[in-house]
Every structure is written in structure tokens, then in C-alpha cells.
Amino acid sequence: MIEQHSIVFPQGTVVVLQLQNPPVNSIGSAVRIALTEALDRAINNPDIQAIILTGSGKFFSAGADIREFNTPFAKQKPVLADIISQLENSPKPTVAALNGSALGGGLELTLGCHFRIALSGISMGLPEVKLGVLPGAGGTQRLPRLVGVEPALEMIASGEMIDTEQALKWGLVDKVVEADLLTEAGLLGLEAVANFQGAPALSRGAVSEVVAPDVFEAARKQASKRFRGCIAPLEAIACIEKSLVCDLDEGLEFERERFRLLVDGDQSKAQRHIFFAERAATKLPKITASSPEIESVGVVGAGTMGGGIAMSLANYGIPVIMLERDKAALDRGMQTIRSNYAASVKRRKLTDVDMDRRLALIQPSLRDADLANVDLVIEAAFEDMDVKKEIFARLDSICKPQAILASNTSRLDINELAETTSRPSQVIGTHFFSPANVMRLLEVVHGRHTADSVVAALFKLAKRIEKIPVLVGICDGFVGNRMVSPYTREAHFLLEEGASPAQVDGALRQFGMAMGPLQMGDMAGLDISWAARKRLAPTRPAHIRYSHVADRICEMDRFGQKTLAGFYRYEAGSRNPISDPAVDEIIESCARESGIERRVLTDIEIVQRTIYALVNEGARILQEGIAQRSSDIDVIYVSGYGFPVFRGGPMFYADTVGLAEVLATIEQFHKVHGELWTPAPLLQELAQNGGKFSDL
Numbered sequence: 001m002i003e004q005h006s007i008v009f010p011q012g013t014v015v016v017l018q019l020q021n022p023p024v025n026s027i028g029s030a031v032r033i034a035l036t037e038a039l040d041r042a043i044n045n046p047d048i049q050a051i052i053l054t055g056s057g058k059f060f061s062a063g064a065d066i067r068e069f070n071t072p073f074a075k076q077k078p079v080l081a082d083i084i085s086q087l088e089n090s091p092k093p094t095v096a097a098l099n100g101s102a103l104g105g106g107l108e109l110t111l112g113c114h115f116r117i118a119l120s121g122i123s124m125g126l127p128e129v130k131l132g133v134l135p136g137a138g139g140t141q142r143l144p145r146l147v148g149v150e151p152a153l154e155m156i157a158s159g160e161m162i163d164t165e166q167a168l169k170w171g172l173v174d175k176v177v178e179a180d181l182l183t184e185a186g187l188l189g190l191e192a193v194a195n196f197q198g199a200p201a202l203s204r205g206a207v208s209e210v211v212a213p214d215v216f217e218a219a220r221k222q223a224s225k226r227f228r229g230c231i232a233p234l235e236a237i238a239c240i241e242k243s244l245v246c247d248l249d250e251g252l253e254f255e256r257e258r259f260r261l262l263v264d265g266d267q268s269k270a271q272r273h274i275f276f277a278e279r280a281a282t283k284l285p286k287i288t289a290s291s292p293e294i295e296s297v298g299v300v301g302a303g304t305m306g307g308g309i310a311m312s313l314a315n316y317g318i319p320v321i322m323l324e325r326d327k328a329a330l331d332r333g334m335q336t337i338r339s340n341y342a343a344s345v346k347r348r349k350l351t352d353v354d355m356d357r358r359l360a361l362i363q364p365s366l367r368d369a370d371l372a373n374v375d376l377v378i379e380a381a382f383e384d385m386d387v388k389k390e391i392f393a394r395l396d397s398i399c400k401p402q403a404i405l406a407s408n409t410s411r412l413d414i415n416e417l418a419e420t421t422s423r424p425s426q427v428i429g430t431h432f433f434s435p436a437n438v439m440r441l442l443e444v445v446h447g448r449h450t451a452d453s454v455v456a457a458l459f460k461l462a463k464r465i466e467k468i469p470v471l472v473g474i475c476d477g478f479v480g481n482r483m484v485s486p487y488t489r490e491a492h493f494l495l496e497e498g499a500s501p502a503q504v505d506g507a508l509r510q511f512g513m514a515m516g517p518l519q520m521g522d523m524a525g526l527d528i529s530w531a532a533r534k535r536l537a538p539t540r541p542a543h544i545r546y547s548h549v550a551d552r553i554c555e556m557d558r559f560g561q562k563t564l565a566g567f568y569r570y571e572a573g574s575r576n577p578i579s580d581p582a583v584d585e586i587i588e589s590c591a592r593e594s595g596i597e598r599r600v601l602t603d604i605e606i607v608q609r610t611i612y613a614l615v616n617e618g619a620r621i622l623q624e625g626i627a628q629r630s631s632d633i634d635v636i637y638v639s640g641y642g643f644p645v646f647r648g649g650p651m652f653y654a655d656t657v658g659l660a661e662v663l664a665t666i667e668q669f670h671k672v673h674g675e676l677w678t679p680a681p682l683l684q685e686l687a688q689n690g691g692k693f694s695d696l
């Protein structure tokens with residue numbers, strides 16, 4: 001856990017204590033015990049003049065071991081704060097030599113050292129707020145003392161990393177070196193020996209800096225926007241604010257108390273669940289086959305999805321051939337890509353050079369034959385089975401035999417597409433989310449014949465382009481969109497029963513959704529789901545309740561934001577939804593025609609009707625094996641559908657409420673609203689046995 005060696009210099013000898021706990025040098029109980037013992041030995045060894053603390057591999061340390069939170073291990077002595085105090089009070093200079101990323105408790109450990117020296121190019125950060133906690137080992141108190149209040153606020157409340165250039169500018173590190181880190185660290189420590197007083201490097205009084213009165217308010221405002229509904233960033237800001245009015249020890253006590261509160265709370269548990277769920281989703285338990293490499297990709301279709309997919313590949317250095325039939329459509333697609341990149345350059349998120357490099361990787365084409373040698377083709381054409389079948393048959397005849405053929409369909413049957421080719425084992429679904437160059441979720445759809453090696457190849461590609469791949473099976477809408485159907489169905493029913501669009505969306509936004517279902521429909525375009533409903537109309541059972549509200553809205557050519565009217569109306573150039581009496585009339589007349597007596601609905605009922613509809617469908621999806629894990633469903637909803645991360649996704653949220661309670665409410669809905677609310681057998685089974693989705 002701690003490797004130890006000495007370096008002898010003409011001026012004296014230093015000991016190097018090296019954290020070795022792969023893969024990220026997290027600091028769990030065993031590491032803490034080993035480190036405190038090694039420090040004790042070094043402090044008491046008269047032959048050692050200075051102590052160097054460093055990491056190994058790509059990491060100095062990624063911080064406290066998150067898996068130990070809420071376990072007795074987390075409280076096991078020594079806690080991180082004890083070790084930091086040991087470093088701080090060492091009678092010999094202590095130097096943190098940052099060989100790699102230092103995050104969270106890892107960075108806090110360095111704040112206990114008398115000096116910090118970093119290898120150029122590494123990153124540093126306090127990302128705790130992203131896990132629903134705050135730096136709990138002194139970060140909120142020591143960082144403002146070291147770098148000043150505003151830089152500390154920026155780092156802690158955003159959770160973002162900084163590079164060595166920024167760290168040097170702020171004084172977070174004393175020196176940045178290109179090489180010979182340990183030698184330089186040793187020299188830094190030994191230089192300090194002569195005048196070393198054995199005192200902590202940071203002031204123990206309150207932070208004396210004069211801070212503008214609105215700094216904290218502005219930080220709170222920004223954090224509330226960035227992490228809507230999350231309490232951790234606000235608590236972290238409160239801790240930093242405290243550093244101005246009390247001494248270090250009092251500040252540390254305050255921080256400890258706030259940390260404990262957060263770590264035991266539901267939000268942090270949910271955010272940590274998502275952290276591990278995202279990583280679990282990328283693991284393929286059944287798939288071991290070696291996978292082909294994907295070095296070049298063809299994208300069929302230069303529309304919004306095709307363009308976004310092309311960008312998400314080119315952004316990571318993968319050459320793309322973007323194919324269209326129609327020159328005007330191809331030119332339009334390329335122009336959109338150029339404008340998107342130009343906007344990033346304008347916002348200083350991208351340099352001109354990088355923009356040109358990325359654009360050069362996207363080759364527009366009107367010739368099918370140009371796709372002959374690519375390793376993968378992603379079809380992103382119009383969502384119509386006949387159109388897609390024709391494209392797949394064509395691709396099959398053009399592409400090299402080992403090429404993988406993927407469809408970006410959001411609900412159509414991949415098996416049917418596979419059957420139009422001579423290579424069904426190389427056909428797969430890759431459902432990107434819009435805008436594809438921004439959204440990280442990727443549903444990877446396993447067809448009946450898809451080879452394991454093909455799935456593995458797509459997962460490898462997803463990792464390369466920093467997407468979160470989730471394996472899903474085939475059914476109408478896969479996981480995400482299948483669950484959206486009952487969710488929006490209930491939203492439409494609630495309108496007929498008495499709610500306004502603003503009330504439905506408002507209740508769900510208050511719950512934490514990035515956007516309510518009706519506003520989401522307006523944004524996505526109401527015509528798409530209208531077409532799907534018309535397709536399904538002939539087979540829809542007559543006795544099942546059906547809301548005509550959305551159909552009536554579409555019949556008035558109101559297709560959402562793009563037509564400046566949908567469930568709301570919009571001013572030209574604005575996405576701000578405005579309530580529209582014309583929609584209220586439609587809702588009222590639909591309710592009248594269906595004999596529904598409108599009533600006052602509570603926000604609680606709105607949330608339960610919509611969110612539990614997700615949960616019930618999620619349970620069926622899980623039982624049918626369409627999703628591999630309940631946590632995969634959570635990842636899909638948090639990263640693809642704006643479900644609040646602090647609730648951990650719909651399945652984790654149901655676990656948090658308690659499945660018995662969720663089931664009781666669903667049974668009640670079943671009594672009142674009929675068979676659409678038939679409880680999912682898996683939910684019943686778990687609730688009856690006191691189980692949880694996360695136990696599965």
C-alpha cells in the first residue's frame with residue numbers, strides 16, 4: 001500500500017512514501033493505516049531530514065475510497081484528517097510530489113504538506129460535490145487559506161479540475177517540473193530544513209482576506225444553476241464562508257459536521273450510486289470475445305443526428321465519411337457542423353486549429369462506394385423501417401465483409417434490419433441521444449444475431465469517444481423510449497383530469513427533472529410521436545383509455561418549438577414556453593368528450609403518476625432482460641432523459657422511497673385508473689419480500 005525508499009543527497013537524506021493502491025490510489029482504511037505508520041517511522045528516524053509523499057501510475061490519489069462511505073471502515077482510525085494533521089505538524093518538512101492527478105481527499109492530503117510540487121500536465125481538483133458531498137478532510141478550510149477565497153470557491157463549488165499552469169498561478173503548487181519530480185521534491189524539502197520551525201504552513205486564524213459582499217451569493221446562484229436541486233455545493237460554499245469568521249479548528253469541525261450530514265443523506269447516496277452505475281454499465285459480464293478495431297466510420301444521413309454522430313467521432317480523431325443522397329442536404333449538414341464548431345471556437349471551448357483538424361476528418365460524400373472500406377457504418381436516416389431496410393441492403397452489398405452495420409434507430413427492430421443483410425451477426429443498434437455530440441448516453445442494442453465481439457467493439461469505441469454505453473435488448477423503444485411512453489401517457493391523462501401543462505411540467509421540474517414531459521415533447525417535435533401513434537392506432541385496444549390531447553394539438557399543425565406552438569406557444573427565437581389558452585380549450589374539450597370530470601390535482605400526485613409509471617415499466621424491462629441491471633436503467637434516465645442525479649435514477653428512487661410504498665400507490669392507481677397500472681410482477685415480488693431493485 002505504501003512503498004518506501006530513501007534518496008541520499010549531499011545535503012541530507014529524504015524518504016519517499018509512495019501510495020500504491022491501483023487503479024487510482026484511493027485512500028481507504030488499509031492505506032490510511034499503512035501511511036500513518038510509515039509517517040511515524042519517517043518522523044522518528046534521525047537519518048531522514050525531509051519526507052516526500054507521492055503516488056504511482058497516473059494518479060497521486062483519486063481521494064477517499066468512495067466504497068467505504070457509510071461503512072464502519074470510513075470511521076476507522078486514523079481518519080484522513082488525522083494523517084493530514086500528522087503531515088502538517090511534522091517536525092521535518094513534508095513535500096507532496098504530484099506525479100499524477102490529485103483529487104478529493106488526495107488533494108486534501110497535499111494541503112497538509114508544507115510544500116507541493118507537480119509534474120507538468122497533471123490535474124488537480126476537489127470533485128466531491130459531484131458525489132453529493134464536500135471536501136471533508138479540511139479542503140474547504142485549507143484551500144481558501146492557501147489560494148484565496150475566490151479560487152477556492154471556483155474549485156470546490158464547481159468540482160472541476162485545474163491544470164498545473166492554473167495551480168501554479170493560484171499558488172496551489174509551489175513549483176511545476178517537466179521531469180525528475182522526486183529529485184526536485186527532495187531538494188525542495190532539504191532546502192527548507194535549515195530554517196524549518198516545525199510549524200504548519202497555513203494560518204490557523206480566520207481567513208483575513210477582504211471578500212466582496214456578493215461573492216458568496218453569486219457562487220450560490222451559479223451552483224444552483226449548475227447543480228439544480230443539489231445541496232452539496234451550497235453546503236460547501238457555506239463551509240468556505242465560515243473560514244472567514246472562525247479559526248481553522250472551528251472551521252474544520254463545522255466542515256466535518258456538514259460532511260457527515262451529506263454523506264448520510266439520500267442525495268449523496270444517489271449520486272454515488274450513479275457514479276458506480278455508470279462504471280458498471282460499461283462492463284459486459286457475458287462478453288469476453290476479442291473485438292475488431294474501429295478506425296474509420298461511415299455515417300449515413302447528414303441530418304441533426306448524422307451530423308452530431310459525425311462530430312462525436314471526429315472530436316476524438318476518428319475519420320468519418322458522411323453520406324447523403326442529396327447534395328443540398330449534404331451541404332446543409334456540413335454547414336451545420338461548421339457552425340457548431342465555430343460556436344465552440346467563439347465560446348473559447350475549441351481552438352481554430354482543433355476546429356480545422358476535426359472538420360478535415362469529416363469527409364462529405366454522395367457516393368455509396370466511398371463506404372467500401374470503413375470499419376463501421378452508422379445509419380442515421382429517416383425513422384422508417386422500409387427506408388432503413390433499403391439502406392441496410394445497399395450497405396451490405398457495398399461494405400467490406402468484416403464491416404459492422406449499425407442503426408441509430410430509437411425504436412425499430414434491429415433483427416428485421418439484420419435480416420436484410422448477409423451478415424446479421426455484424427448488425428447492431430447504436431442509439432445516440434440528441435444532440436449526439438453533447439449527450440454522453442449511447443444505448444447499444446443487441447440484436448438476436450449480433451456477435452459478442454461486435455458488441456465489445458462498440459463498447460470500446462464508446463469509451464474512446466467518451467460516451468456511456470449501456471447494453472439493451474430489443475423491444476419497441478428499447479429501454480429509454482419504451483419507458484417514456486407510459487410517462488408521457490400519464491402526463492397527458494393528468495391534463496385531462498385537471499392539470500395545466502405548466503402545472504405538470506412545474507411539478508416535475510420541482511422534483512428535479514431537467515424539463516417537464518410536455519416541454520420535452522415540444523422540444524423533440526410532436527409530429528414524430530404523432531406518426532408513431534397513428535401507426536399503432538389500428539391495433540390499439542378500444543377499451544384502454546387513450547388521450548386525444550396530443551393528437552388534437554398536432555392536427556392544428558402545432559408540432560412544438562419548431563412551429564412556435566405545441567403544448568405551449570413560443571416567441572420567435574425563444575425557447576421559453578408560454579401557456580396558451582388554445583391548448584387549455586383542447587384539453588377541456590378532450591376531457592368533456594371522454595366524460596372526465598376535471599379536479600384539482602396535487603403536485604405529489606403528478607410526480608407519483610409519472611415517475612411511478614417509469615418505475616413500473618422499468619421493472620418489466622428488467623424482468624424481460626431488456627436491461628441487464630436496474631442500475632443501467634438509472635444511468636439511461638440520468639444521462640439521457642434529465643432525471644435528477646441526486647435521486648439516482650427512477651429505480652434507485654423507488655428503492656429510496658421503499659418498494660412496498662411504491663407498490664401500494666401503484667395498486668391504488670390500478671384500482672382507480674385500470675389495467676394500464678397493472679403492477680409489474682417483479683415489483684410485486686421484491687416489495688413482498690422486502691427487496692430492492694439494487695439487490696438484483
Ligand code: 3HC
Pocket residue numbers: 023024026062063064065066067080103104105106108127128131134135136137139276279280
Ligand atoms: N474510491 C473508490 N474507487 C474509485 C475512486 C475512489 N475515489 N475513484 C475511482 N474509483 C474506481 C472506479 O470505481 C473504477 O472501479 P472499477 O474498475 O471497479 O469500475 C476504477 O477506480 C477506475 O475508475 P474509472 O473507470 O473512473 O477510471 P478513469 O481513469 O476513467 O477515471 C477518475 C479516474 C478520474 C479518478 C474517476 O474514477 C473519478 O472521478 N473518481 C472519483 C474521484 C473523486 O470524486 N474523488 C473524491 C472522493 S470523495 C473524497 O475524497 C472525500 C474527502 O473529501 C474526505
